[in-house]
Amino acid sequence: MPDVGEGLTEAEILSWYVKPGDTVTDGQVVCEVETAKAAVELPIPFDGTVHELRFPEGTTVDVGEVIISVNVGGDAPAGPAAPVAETPAAPAAAPAPAATPAAEAEPEPEGRQPVLVGYGVAASSTKRRARKAAPAATAEPAAAAAAPAPATAPAAAPVVPGQLNGSGPATGRPLAKPPVRKLAKDLGVDLTSVTPTGPEGVVTRDDVHRAVAPAAVTAAPAAPVAEPETPAAVAPAAAPVAVSVEARETRVPIKGVRKATAAAMVGSAFTAPHVTEFVTFDITRTMKLVEELKSDKDMAGLRVNPLLLIAKAVLVAVKRNPDVNAAWDEAAQEIVRKHYVNLGIAAATPRGLIVPNIKDAHAQALPELSRSLSELVATAREGKTTPAAMQGGTFTITNVGVFGVDTGTPILNPGESAILAVGAIKLQPWVHKGKVKPRQVTTLALSFDHRLVDGELGSKFLADIAAILEQPKRLITWG
Structure with missing residues (x-):
């Protein structure tokens, strides 16, 4: 199991795309794993034949453990099923000792051996987690694979319904x-x-x-x-x-994305002193601008919605209040001011809440920002967000308004100093030019780390965002 992301120590095997006996080539994707941050497809760095799948789907495996072995020799038997199905064939038992934990302590036989993906030929023992298979079958897989199979074994293996081809009685998956x-x-x-x-x-x-x-x-x-x-x-x-x-x-x-999210939120809530402020305002002019931009030729084919202009307003407000875009370094006892904005967008996925971010969003014009937002959301919904896409965020927007919620008190994404919650946009009675009229109204909530963002800075930043969305021409005059 390779290290697929910074700081990750384990991953769950979601799907195997190959089975023992299959031929694989260098760069071919052989499985999908879920880390604490995302689902990732793993390619294989060898040409050869799959010898053994060490862990079944649904198993959580530590980084560094061997999950698959491959026969790289062209004249070797295909997989661990060979020793059981073809007892007379003497060479069939050769791969089994190198592909099972019980035999890893023994010296490797001469000649071609199963290659362990990412780590070469096994040279030391590997700690394995307990599987959910039958205890008797998994206790001594090496002995079952290496010893001459009884006459009744070949007949018994095929009749096990739903058993993985080539896994033999050791796994029964x-x-x-x-x-x-x-x-x-x-x-x-x-x-x-x-x-x-x-x-x-x-x-x-x-x-x-x-x-x-x-x-x-x-x-x-x-x-x-x-x-x-x-x-x-x-x-x-x-x-x-x-x-x-x-x-x-x-x-x-509790595992994967949800486990990591829970740990991060608990750590954030009890480490950074949160303060949340709210502002309710008339967003009617921004909603009209959204409709105008939809028919603009420069935005043709791009997704234009209120979130796009809210994101742009946040970027302009960060430029006017740069100290909001910072981080608290407890170990160094320093405040780290970021001169770039990696804008995180909280996205709800079947695996839980994730926060991928748009790198250098501050340098993107409106059309480019629209494309980045669309790609970010589409990738998150497909479950293909990479760990790299969720690292290095500096400011986050969470849109609870899509669920009809007026507002909330969001918890900071770890490593950031502020997060903005966008509430539902509703038609409400509002005093406009001295008269009560129906207007589009919304509420924004800003949570910030009071260690480095004081009340004055947080209030100015939130007020700037509301002012821009009330009068979107400020995107030009302030931007």
Whole structure:
């Protein structure tokens, strides 16, 4: 598992795109992993044949652990399934000792050996986390792979439904697509207990749903204790009770993006003294400008919305109040003033809240800023945001208005001194030119680190943003 981002120590394997026996080439993507910041596709740096997948999908692996081995020799057997399926073939057992933890302590045999991606041939033992497979099957995988297989082993392996081709009895991992695995995890269904009906033994969504009721029926034998004379009649009646109890709670492991977000927010909330200020104002002129820009030929094909002009207003206000764009360095006891703006935009994704940022947003004209925003949002929705895209932010905007929320008290993104929450834009009665008229009104909330942004600076900065959005011509006169 390579270090895919600064400071990350582990990643979860989301999907394998290859299986033992597959041919791979240098640069080919073989799996997708989820770090604490994003989902990342990992390429393989070798040409050869996949020998073994060390961890199943859904496993969290420490950086530096071996996750896949590859046979780089052209005349070697393809994978760990060979020793089981072809007991007479003597060379078939050669790769197994180098591809299992129990054998890594032994000297490597001469000749071609499985290459461990990113780290060369295994030279030392590797600590592995416990898998969820059967204990008896995983306790001594090296012995199962290296020892001559019994006559009954070849016949037993193919009949295991949903077993990964080439994984053998050491893993017994059912075949299922990532969405199906997530569904099973959410419903508390063990995929190894599900009977697959898909092509080539693949577990489908319907298989998982059908397994929910049978899973409850397995608890039914306890019910006949009260009426042992009619166990067959009691068992079906007890099933609905067990299902309803199962449905009352769902436990979701805290990991990946959500785990990192929780840790960052707790650290930020209890490290930086937060102050939040609010301003409600008339944004009607900005909304009219948005409509005009949509038909402007210079903005043709670009996404124009209120967030675009709010982001531009923030950049102008930062230029007028540069001390807001700073960071507190506790270790060095220094305030670090940034002469650039990496503008973060909080984005809600299926994996949790992430904050990718637009690098050097202060130097971008409106059309370029629009393209950057569109690319940032599209990439986040696809789950393809890279760790690098979320590092180095200096100021963040979170748009809670899209959910119909008026405002909030946002928590600072770690390493930044301020964050702006944009509330819903609503038509409200407002005093305009001495008369009460319906106007577009919104509320902005600015949270800032009071260690380096005092009340005066925070208030001026927030007032500048509101003034620009009330009179968007200030984008020109102040920008």
